[in-house]
Amino acid sequence: MRRSAVRSVVVAGLLVLGVSGGSGVSRASGVSGASEVSWASEVSWASGIPRVSGSARSGPEADVAYHGRVSLEQGRLRVWVVPQNEGPAALANATLRVRLSADLADRQELAEGCVRAGLRELVCETGALPLHGRGRHIGLLLALKEPVPEVMVRIDTWWNGGASDRDLSNNQHAVLALDTGDSYAF
Template sequence: MRRVAVRSVVVAGLLALGAGVPGPAQAWGAGRGAGWAGPEADVSYHGRVALSGSHLRVWLVPENDGPSALANATLRVRLSADLADRQRLADGCARAGLREVVCETGPLPLHGRGRHVGLSLELREPAAEVVVRVDTWWNGGATDRNRANNEHVVLALDTGDAYAF
C-alpha cells in the first residue's frame, strides 16, 4: 500500500514538472500574478548527514511554517557520487536516478512537522567526500516564498561525523 502512495507522489511530481499542469515556476510563486492561486506554505528541512566509507546516512525532518497546511510534499536528496545498484530505502522513498532519491514528507500541518526521514544509502564505491543536496522536488502546487530554508548543500567528509543543516 505504501509503494502506491510513493508512486502517486512521484507521478504527481513528474506531471507538475511538465505535463500541462502548473510547473515549478508556478509552484514557487513566479506565476502568482499570472492567475496561479495555489496555497502558500513555507517548507523547510533540518537534519544531518554522515559519511563512512561507502555508507552515507541522511536524517531529516520536514517542517511547514505556513500559512497553509500541505497534504504531502516530496523532498529530493541528490549526491555527488553514484549510488550502489541495490538500495534498501525507507518507506515512502524511491530512487530517482543514479545519484538521486525522493521521499514523501507526509502531511505538513500548519506550523508543524512531517514524518522523520532516515536514509541509509550505499555508494557504488567509497568516497573521501560527498556533496549532499536536499531540496523540495514537489510541494503539492504550493507557493513557497522562502526557498532558502528548503534548499541545502552539505559537504560530508569520510569521518563518520554528522554534519548538520
C-alpha cells in the same frame, strides 16, 4: 503505501528524470508493494514536461523547511531529514529530493515513501505537513557505488502540491560530508 503517496512520489520521480511523452506511467516501479496506477488525467504534458494539475500561483502558500544531519563512513551515507511547515497553510504532502555527488550502489533498501530517481538521486514523500508542524522523519542509509573521501548532498523540495513558497533558503541545502563518520547538521 497509499495510492496518492505513490502517485506524488512517482510524479516527482518523472520530473527528476525528465520523462517526456503523452502516455503516462502505468506502474510505480521501484516501490515495494506498489500497485498499478493510472493518473494520466492528473498530469498534463505541455512542452514535453510533466506537470501536476494546478499551478503554484493558484495553490496555498506554505513555508516548507528541512532540518537534519548527514554523515559518511566507509562508503555508507546516512541522511536524516525532518520536514516542517511554517505556514500559513497546511500541505497534504510534499516531495523531498536528495541529490548526491557520487553514484549510489545498484541495490538500496529505501525508507517507505522513497524511490530512486537516478544514479545519484532519490525522492521521498514528506507526508502531511500541518501548519506550524512537522512531517514524518525520513531516515536513509545509502550505499555508495564506490568509497569516496567526500560527498556533496543537496536537499530540496521537488514538489509541494502546488503551494507557493516565498522563502526557499530553508528548504534548499548543500552539505559536504567527509568520510570521517562525523555528523554534519543543516
